[in-house]
Amino acid sequence: MTAKTDFKKTLDSYSARAGHFRVLDVPELRYLMIDGHGDPNTPAFAEAVRALYPVAYKLKFAAKRELGRDHVVMPLEGLWWSGDMDAFTTARDKSRWDWTLMIMVPDWTGQDMFAAAVAQAGAKNAPARLEDVRLAPLSEGRCVQTLHVGPFDEEGPVLERMHREFIPSQGLRLGGRHHEIYLSDLRRTAPARLRTILRQPVVEDGGRA
Known part of the structure; x- marks a missing residue:
């Protein structure tokens, strides 16, 4: 039987504790990606999610069949940004x-393999935004992260402490896009129990992003 790898358990960058800010170096990783704008509580956001998962599962099945490698499909993640970070x-x-x-x-x-997975996902009942999905690497490097437990709308004070207190205290400054990793199943988890890794890439204060 093919051993199944759970990268949430093998990659240190998927480890975080509530109430604790941690500085870590995140390796370059490969992602399925799709872009959007505006309030996540909209059909456009849901369409983007629906485009990603069929491709992720087609890739999982292809790797198991063709390479003899199996893995747990990883959780949804998001990069978030705005012209004014106070918006977050x-x-x-x-x-x-x-x-x-x-x-x-x-x-x-x-x-x-990615192109084949997209073709298979679109063979029947293709998601509306399937053609917007891409495969690309992301290299974040030095980051600060913590675990937030609770509703997304209660992230603000945690991010405020991260951005205004902890990061400057380490001689660092913001150096990239805010990153969230949604460890909970959003369809089945009560808002008070949602577990979300909040990550912020950083650079040395006085350096260049």
């Missing part, structure tokens, strides 16, 4: 948010 902390103005939704895939996933 104090104002929480979701209409101003830009985002890239992602699912991490193993490094054995090549462009040919």
